[in-house]
Amino acid sequence: MILSGNEIRRHLGSDILIDPFDESRLNPNSYNLSLHDELLVYEEVVLDMRKSNRVERITIPEDGLVLAPNQLYLGRTAERTETHNLVPMIEGRSSIGRLGLFVHVTAGFGDVGFSGYWTLEMFAVQPVKIYPGVPICQIFFHQIVGDITEYASDKYQHNRDIQPSLLFRELAGSADERQQLELEFGADGLARRAAALAAPRTAR
Numbered sequence: 001m002i003l004s005g006n007e008i009r010r011h012l013g014s015d016i017l018i019d020p021f022d023e024s025r026l027n028p029n030s031y032n033l034s035l036h037d038e039l040l041v042y043e044e045v046v047l048d049m050r051k052s053n054r055v056e057r058i059t060i061p062e063d064g065l066v067l068a069p070n071q072l073y074l075g076r077t078a079e080r081t082e083t084h085n086l087v088p089m090i091e092g093r094s095s096i097g098r099l100g101l102f103v104h105v106t107a108g109f110g111d112v113g114f115s116g117y118w119t120l121e122m123f124a125v126q127p128v129k130i131y132p133g134v135p136i137c138q139i140f141f142h143q144i145v146g147d148i149t150e151y152a153s154d155k156y157q158h159n160r161d162i163q164p165s166l167l168f169r170e171l172a173g174s175a176d177e178r179q180q181l182e183l184e185f186g187a188d189g190l191a192r193r194a195a196a197l198a199a200p201r202t203a204r
Contacts, residue, residue: 003086003141004029016141017082017115030138032093033077033118035060037132040074040162050171055164060132067101067124075120076162078133082115084150087142090118096136100125103137113150116159 005026008016018031025032043054055074058065067073081088088110092103105121120137130136151157155166 001143002029003143005031008141011086011141015084015086017080018139019080021079025135027138030091030140032135033079033081033090033137033139035120035130035132035134035136036076036078036117036162038075038162039065039122040164041071042164047165049165049167051168052166053164060130062132064129064131066127066129067122069124069126071124072105073122074162074164075122075136077118077120077137080115080117081139083110083141084113085144085148087112087144088114088139089142090137090139092137093135099128101128101130111151112144112148113152115157117161119156119159119163 003011005028008029008031009026012018012021018033025034037060039058039060040055041058043056047053058073090104090108090110092101096103102123102125103120105123110118118137118139155169156163
C-alpha cells in the first residue's frame with residue numbers, strides 16, 4: 001500500500017524525514033523533490049564497471065542549462081531524506097516526462113533505512129533546458145510486511161553529494177589496470193573519440 005499525502009505528513013519527524021520540507025510540495029500520495037544546482041558527467045570514452053570512472057562537475061546557472069541528448073547526467077535532489085519502516089521510491093513527474101526528460105534510468109527503488117540525497121540518472125530524449133531548484137521528481141512510500149533489516153551499505157548510505165557508480169567496490173581485485181581514455185567534448189573531441197574506438201578493432 002502507498003501512503004497518502006496526509007499519511008506522509010503524519011509520519012514526518014518519525015519514520016519520514018524530508019529536509020527541507022515545504023508543505024506546498026505535498027501531493028495526494030507523494031512529495032515533490034527539487035533539483036540541486038550541480039551535475040556530474042563522466043569523462044570516459046567507455047565506462048568500466050570495474051573502475052572508478054572520472055567525472056566532471058557542472059554548475060547549473062540560474063538562467064538554465066541545456067541538456068544534450070545521448071549524454072548521461074548525474075544530479076541529485078536538494079532535499080535529504082531518511083526513511084524507516086517504509087520503502088521509499090522516486091519517480092519522475094509527468095510534467096517533466098512530457099518534456100522527454102528521464103530523471104532516473106533504472107534506480108528509482110529505495111531501501112528501508114536509506115538516509116541521504118537521491119542521485120538522479122538524467123537522460124534527455126531531445127535538448128531540454130533545466131533550472132536549479134525545479135521540482136524534478138516525486139518521492140512516495142510503500143508499507144512493508146515482515147521483519148526489517150535496514151539499509152546499511154557503505155557505498156551510498158549517508159551520502160553528502162552526487163554519487164557516481166561505486167560498483168567497482170563490489171568487483172575489487174579483478175580490475176584491468178589499463179588506463180581508460182578520457183572523453184573530450186566538442187567536434188574535435190568527438191572525432192578523436194571515434195578514432196580511439198575504431199583503433200582496437202583495426203588492431204585485431
